[in-house]
Amino acid sequence: MLNDVYFPSYEVTPLTMAIIAKHDENGNINTTVLEEQEEYFVQYSPSKVIDYACKFFGSSLRGRQDGTRDICGITHKAPISVDPASGMYFFPTIAPTNPKCSWIAHSHIDQVLKGPDRFTKVVFNNGKSILLEVSHGTVLNQVHRTAQYRYLLDNRLKYLQRQNADVVAEPFA
Template sequence: MDKNCSAASNYLVSFNTIALVPIRIENKLYTRVIENHTEFLVKMKPSSIIKKSLIYYGNSYKLATFYSREVIGRVHKPPLLISHDYGVPLIMFPTLSGESEGSIWFSSSAIDFFTFDSHNRCLVHFTNSFVLPVNVSQSTMCRQHTFSHFLTRGFQKKRTKIDHPFSQSILMPTNKTTKK
């Protein structure tokens, strides 16, 4: 990525977003936004992009964190449901604490698999064939990706209940006959 290129001043996470990578240029923290077919710099911290996106889609960081913990339990670094479209959730997960300036945020649905190179760096392979080397342990990546899967499944279960509210068996009174 050319660090001398101009940077956008604003960005919202979308289904095209695959990663938000913090990058420091001249003592300022920017975000390297990697999308399905392009990448660029944004003059915002990754956590600020996440928070702004949540607000744009009608949520907040606090409520998204609360929802995540309701579904998967009280975990450190919970993945967040940013938005959804036609029942498909857009879930992002951090590599560090969500508030940390060094945290990389990944779209869970954009990840294909992980490998490791000879320098013990995690190589994140995305569904668009892009590979991003990151200094994150295998256990962290697996844990975060697994929690994202649990959040996706929890979201889908709640959607099913909304889409089919009467599919659960309803206790009906039994028809008792009385003797005369």
Template sequence: MGEEIREDYIINANTMGVFSNLHPTRLSKILEPNRVIYCTKTPKQIISESCLTGGSTFVGRQLAMEKILQTKSKLPIPVNPSEGTFMFPTMSPRNMYCGWISFYHVKQYEENKGEGGSKVVFTDESIMDIATSGYSIKRQMQLTGLAIATFSRPLYLKS
């Protein structure tokens, strides 16, 4: 699996996840199919800058999700809905260890029995252990699916 280090990163269709990395300068670990990218920015900075590239601010996307999903906690973010880039947080985005997972790159997930947390299998068969329960991952997948359905509605309901 190839590795590289970058100062900037914009979430795109290849981004499987953006995670906090415990390193003094490589603050994020980004997974793409068969490669790992380390970035000097935090996951929150990366997702915020990526939202701007997608046409809105992180806060704007968050407010839209609050209204659509009628909840305020751990909201999925449509980073760039026109490109199908929807990410959901592994924990509260206020937590410095919050990671972001791409809905379309999750192949399966399961609870780590007895160990706590979950195992996420991505579309390239890579596996990531995260400190989030299987129930929470399931809820995040459901919320993100609802967000995607809402954004896709105009494609199927023509007036």
């Protein structure tokens, strides 16, 4: 159900499935946040919502994009990890500098289906779905790139955890 209340800010959580660009009655870009059980309107663009979420976890959208570039070389429409500890990985549907850019949570996707014309239907694990004005191939590419980035970052984090466990396990001399 859609809350008609505009929230001044919104915190992205592991329950967030998508952050979708929408035009309001005046033609301004706002955001619909789609969660597993609810939807919210936010008076900021989707990329601003993502940037705020990244800052909550100690970085920024730009910092997360730079990290993606350094880890796997993706420079355009880079997937990001808002918070790798809680598995929050998102990818943009188009260039994040475009106010019409929406962000999709990788872990909530069940299927990516061809829609009419150049639209793509994203079906989430809970059965909800959205129609994106982006080609099927583009969305599939973003899903695969996010999976690759997620794999590489998770391996780095696991390596560091093993290194820390080895240091803690060593007896003091």
